[in-house]
Amino acid sequence: MMQKKNRAFLKWAGGKYSLVEHIQARLPQANKLIEPFVGAGSVFLNTQYKRYLLNDINPDLINLYNFLKAQPDAIINDAREFFSGSRNNENTYYALREEFNATEDEYYRAILFLYLNRHGYNGLCRYSLQGRFNVPFGRYKKPYFPEEEMFFFSEKSQKATFTCLPFEKVFTRARKGNVIYCDPPYAPISKTAAFTSYAARSFGQDSQEKLAELATRASKKRGIPVLISNHDLPFTRALYQGADFSMLSVKRSISQNGAKRQPADEILAYFPPAKVPLKKKRKRSAPNNTLGHVPLIKVAN
Template identity: 85%
Template sequence: MMQKKNRAFLKWAGGKYSLVEHIQARLPQANKLIEPFVGAGSVFLNTQYKRYLLNDINPDLINLYNFLKAQPDALINDARAFFCAERNQEAMYYALREEFNQTKDEYYRAILFLYLNRHGYNGLCRYSLQGRFNVPFGRYKKPYFPENEMFIFSEKSQKATFTCLPFEQVFTRARRGNVIYCDPPYAPISKTAAFTSYASKSFGQDSQERLAELAAITSKKRGIPVLISNHDLPLTRTLYKGADFSMLSVKRSISQNGAKRQPASEILAYFPPAKVLPKKRKRTRNTLQFTSVVPSSNQQP
């Protein structure tokens, strides 16, 4: 039975809180869970592995996680001051958003990233091509300060290493006995539905293809299981050919038009680990005959 579910402290498009039971059921036992696209971390928070390698291409996200892991009391205390009526005003929001885009102070940037996530429109995380955070003001009556969720994340993160690398490099860090769970930016249902701006670099079809290829190679040639979430589309079924499929239906929680939040079909593609036999040392027949007849030089007569 699953323990009480833990919510992520960030709002996140495509967050997996509502699907963690299904994902957990498909994840095999392992000594480490590797997530190349950790996002808000719902799978991390609701699984019980000994160790975690959690990666995301968004440096602001990983920066916040590292500070929360290292100094939770200070970060939470300092961030709390930004959740007040004075800072929940449009002019103040845009002034702080500009400070975020200008500052090089990583600690201050971590606090502002949390502030923008909770005060910005629909909890979106979006950047311009120049790398500037550009989500508009959210107009919430009283944004929630996720203090308890942050402490839970910080405590669990003592088992985790956070990295900010391309997903291809994260796969190279996997070893036998690990399992990889991938929650990439989803393949678009339609040409107008593409949303790949979690970081300033997009995740297009070529990236989808590389991920699928890496998953197949990692499971077949390295014996490391890989599980991938995505939309259930002809494209993804083709890309993940040879995987074991599980179908899900999920109601979208982040959409520009609330009336259009329709259930969408999702797929879990599981690439089981092939048995990789250890390389055996070759021994010739003559060698076997030699070692069975002649005693070792350090044997006693």
């Protein structure tokens, strides 16, 4: 039985909080969990591994996580001030969004990223092609300040290393004894449903195919198990051929109108580790004797 579920401190489109039990049930034991697409970190927060390698292509997210890991008291105290009622209005939101896009101060940027996440429309994280955060004001009555969740995240992150790398590079860091969990941007249900502007770079069909290829190679050639979650589509089933599938029905949508949220089927594809034979140590051959086996001849004095 799972302990109390821990919520992420960020709002996140496609977050895995509601699926944590199913994902946890499919994840094998390992000495380290590697997440190439950590997002808000619900799986990290609700699993018990000795160590974690948590990656995301979004530098603002990883910047905030690193500050929260290193100096939780400072960042929580400074961020709290931005959750006063005086800052929950349209003019202030757009002024602070502009400051966020202009500043190079990483600490201030981390605080503003949290503010924008909780005050912006539906907790979306979206950037223009120029890399500017462009989510509109959310019009919430009183945005929640996630103090408790931030302290828990900080405490747990002492077991984690955060990186901001392309997912391909994260796979090269995996070793036998680790497990990889991938929560990539969803394969679109339709061509108009693509939601890939989460970071300034998009995650298209080529990226989906590359991820499937890396998962297959990691499990078959290197003996590292991989679990991937995605939409349950003919495309993803063909992509993850050879994996063990489990299906889930989830209530999830980008729509703010709860009544319009249709359950979307989700698939968990598990690539079990192949038994990779241990490399046999080669017997060291005797050093070459340049004299060959010519017997020594005693020379009479």
